[in-house]
Amino acid sequence: MRKDEQLRLLDILEDGIATGRTAFADGVMRTPASDFTCPDLLAQEQDVFFRETPLFTGLSCDLPEPGTYWADSQTGLPILMTRDEDGEFRAFANACRHRGAQVVPDGRGERPRVSCPFHAWTYNMRGDLVAVNRADSFGGIDKGQHGLVELPSAEKYGTLWVIPNPRSRETIDVDACFGELADDMENWGLGAYQHAATQVLEADVNWKLAIDTFGENYHFPVLHRDTLGPGFHGNLQTHDVMGLNYRMVFARSNFQEVAKAVPDRDQWPFRQMTLCVYFVYPNTIFLVDMGVVDVLRMFPDGTGRSRTAHSVYFTPNAADFFRRTGTDPRERFAGFNSVVQSEDYVMAASTQACAEAGIHEHFLFGRNEPALHHYHNAHRKGLGRPLLQVENS
Numbered sequence: 032m033r034k035d036e037q038l039r040l041l042d043i044l045e046d047g048i049a050t051g052r053t054a055f056a057d058g059v060m061r062t063p064a065s066d067f068t069c070p071d072l073l074a075q076e077q078d079v080f081f082r083e084t085p086l087f088t089g090l091s092c093d094l095p096e097p098g099t100y101w102a103d104s105q106t107g108l109p110i111l112m113t114r115d116e117d118g119e120f121r122a123f124a125n126a127c128r129h130r131g132a133q134v135v136p137d138g139r140g141e142r143p144r145v146s147c148p149f150h151a152w153t154y155n156m157r158g159d160l161v162a163v164n165r166a167d168s169f170g171g172i173d174k175g176q177h178g179l180v181e182l183p184s185a186e187k188y189g190t191l192w193v194i195p196n197p198r199s200r201e202t203i204d205v206d207a208c209f210g211e212l213a214d215d216m217e218n219w220g221l222g223a224y225q226h227a228a229t230q231v232l233e234a235d236v237n238w239k240l241a242i243d244t245f246g247e248n249y250h251f252p253v254l255h256r257d258t259l260g261p262g263f264h265g266n267l268q269t270h271d272v273m274g275l276n277y278r279m280v281f282a283r284s285n286f287q288e289v290a291k292a293v294p295d296r297d298q299w300p301f302r303q304m305t306l307c308v309y310f311v312y313p314n315t316i317f318l319v320d321m322g323v324v325d326v327l328r329m330f331p332d333g334t335g336r337s338r339t340a341h342s343v344y345f346t347p348n349a350a351d352f353f354r355r356t357g358t359d360p361r362e363r364f365a366g367f368n369s370v371v372q373s374e375d376y377v378m379a380a381s382t383q384a385c386a387e388a389g390i391h392e393h394f395l396f397g398r399n400e401p402a403l404h405h406y407h408n409a410h411r412k413g414l415g416r417p418l419l420q421v422e423n424s
């Protein structure tokens with residue numbers, strides 16, 4: 032994020048702390064509980080969001096060197112992402128052209144070639160089929176026509192994008208995907224970050240409820256009163272709609288203390304005073320925290336279940352610190368999970384159970400929860416559904 036934008040947001044938060052005012056929507060909004068339980072809606076979401084839409088998948092450092100790969104099946108389509116010998120980012124359907132077996136097990140590594148575990152057909156990092164085991168006994172095929180199926184992919188601002196559709200002929204315009212967020216992304220300098228660790232959280236919640244967890248801090252002083260809550264000014268956020276994407280910034284509870292200690296406002300250390308929460312359409316939450324960023328990708332696993340694929344990345348300074356102190360980056364997950372898995376997703380699961388039991392027809396989003404208004408209408412826009420309207424009272 033640019034410095035002038037940081038200062039503008041810090042002004043808003045300072046004012047909010049002083050006055051108790053947060054960013055408000057124009058009123059309350061209600062969303063049908065069936066949005067979390069309807070199998071027909073899920074089928075549309077699967078087609079549009081998870082087969083046609085470019086997905087923000089990770090950072091450039093997920094593939095740090097030529098010859099590195101990352102196999103990931105979270106979208107439901109096994110994907111092999113590689114950095115080829117020229118350093119170009121590529122993505123393929125991770126399915127062998129012989130009989131469709133997954134060529135590389137999910138995970139990360141570095142190799143010039145990968146060999147299918149079924150009959151040992153071998154592919155390079157450009158997806159070319161370079162060797163057929165016992166080719167003379169297999170029979171004649173044109174190797175040039177039997178490379179891995181390439182998926183649309185793109186890399187810009189240190190971010191990786193893929194459309195998980197082997198039949199797609201689209202190209203990905205990263206600037207169009209980020210829209211007005213492109214400026215922030217460029218200025219975070221993500222190209223210099225390092226991958227720290229990845230985990231997958233499963234929860235009995237619709238994938239949109241998992242996203243909603245990251246959509247307001249009205250709940251911080253209540254649900255997180257003994258964990259995250261004391262670290263932030265609850266019920267206070269900035270609010271910026273950027274096309275289908277969204278940005279909100281929270282103030283840490285040390286905000287005034289730091290402000291007092293640093294008399295020159297231009298020198299206020301933005302990341303020590305705030306937490307930035309971005310929604311990157313359609314399924315990603317991107318957190319800019321002190322020393323790290325988090326990429327959280329939510330995927331449906333049925334209407335009432337979802338997976339959150341969570342990767343943490345270090346700034347160069349934080350990476351040095353972890354190396355020098357010998358700290359295991361996975362330790363960060365313990366703190367994160369004690370909040371998100373043990374508190375947020377437990378609460379979201381009770382919302383899911385309420386929706387499934389048909390107790391309420393609607394759930395309410397307050398005017399102090401403007402991000403939820405945005406997330407749900409961004410998804411509705413994507414599907415061409417009627418938008419939820421604000422109710423003034």
Ligand code: FES
Pocket residue numbers: 127128129130131132147148149150151152
């Ligand atoms: S399925 Fe891959 S080599 Fe046979």
Ligand SMILES: [Fe+2]
Pocket residue numbers: 244250254255375
């Ligand atoms: Fe929370």
